[in-house]
Each structure stands twice: as structure tokens, then as C-alpha cells.
Amino acid sequence: MITVKEKAAGFAYIEIQNSSACAKVALQGGHLFQYQRKGKSPLLWLSEKSHFKTGKAIRGGIPLCWPWFGSDATDDTLPQHGFARTALFEFVSDDELDENTSEIILKLTSSERTLALWPYAFELLLQITVGRELSIALTSQNCGTEPF
Numbered sequence: 001m002i003t004v005k006e007k008a009a010g011f012a013y014i015e016i017q018n019s020s021a022c023a024k025v026a027l028q029g030g031h032l033f034q035y036q037r038k039g040k041s042p043l044l045w046l047s048e049k050s051h052f053k054t055g056k057a058i059r060g061g062i063p064l065c066w067p068w069f070g071s072d073a074t075d076d077t078l079p080q081h082g083f084a085r086t087a088l089f090e091f092v093s094d095d096e097l098d099e100n101t102s103e104i105i106l107k108l109t110s111s112e113r114t115l116a117l118w119p120y121a122f123e124l125l126l127q128i129t130v131g132r133e134l135s136i137a138l139t140s141q142n143c144g145t146e147p148f
Contacts, residue, residue, distance in 0.1 A: 013025060020131045025104065043134070063085050067122075078117055087108055087113075110122050127139075
């Protein structure tokens with residue numbers, strides 16, 4: 001079962017539950033912050049200091065650092081680890097592949113906000129498959145004419 005839920009202050013996330021595992025993915029940053037196989041301990045660490053607030057990165061789990069890691073090479077006033085980790089992703093689709101495997105796809109595209117931080121048109125697709133194994137694929141597409 002795949003459902004969209006909210007924590008306090010409207011922080012939206014997707015909860016995935018099937019016969020093999022459960023997972024939670026924040027729409028902010030496409031951040032996977034929980035994965036646990038049935039009958040097993042959680043696989044991912046999550047800090048008790050994670051506040052789940054809009055604009056604040058989650059501590060732990062699997063963050064998306066894009067389009068740069070750490071400080072930007074030319075401007076250290078830009079967000080650490082890029083802007084994708086606090087940007088709001090669009091929930092594109094979900095699919096129950098079988099009773100043990102569920103898949104979601106999230107998307108982030110360039111906007112006025114991202115273009116002010118990084119002057120390139122892009123589309124990111126994040127595919128997360130939850131089952132006996134966890135699979136994550138991030139596809140970055142350059143939608144402009146300038147290379148990045």
C-alpha cells in the first residue's frame with residue numbers, strides 16, 4: 001500500500017508498505033528516511049534531531065545531494081549539498097509490482113527558484129523500489145542547450 005501522509009506543519013511524505021518491507025520518503029528532497037524489511041531492524045539511521053520542517057534537511061536516511069556535493073565550487077553562499085535536498089518533489093506515479101514490491105517515481109524540474117541558484121534547465125526523476133531489496137535510481141536530464 002502506498003499512501004501520502006503528513007507530519008506536523010504539513011511536511012508531506014510517502015509511506016510504502018508491502019509484504020516484504022516498509023519505507024518512508026519525504027516529498028521535500030525526495031529523501032528516503034526509513035526502510036525496514038519485515039521482521040528486521042531498520043536499515044537506515046535517522047537522527048532524533050530530525051525536525052521534518054520545510055526548508056530544513058533531514059538528518060539521516062538517504063539524502064539527494066544535487067547538483068553539487070558539499071559547498072558549491074564557485075560560491076560557498078549556495079546551499080550545502082545543492083538545492084535538491086530541500087526542494088519539493090512532485091509525486092508522479094506509484095505501482096504495486098507484486099505483493100512484495102512497490103515502486104514510486106518523484107520528479108523535480110527547474111523553476112525560478114532553482115534557476116536563481118543554478119542557471120540550467122533540468123529534470124530529475126527519482127525511482128524508488130521497495131521490496132526484499134531497496135533500489136534507488138536518480139536520472140538527471142539537461143533540458144537546456146548549455147552543458148552542465
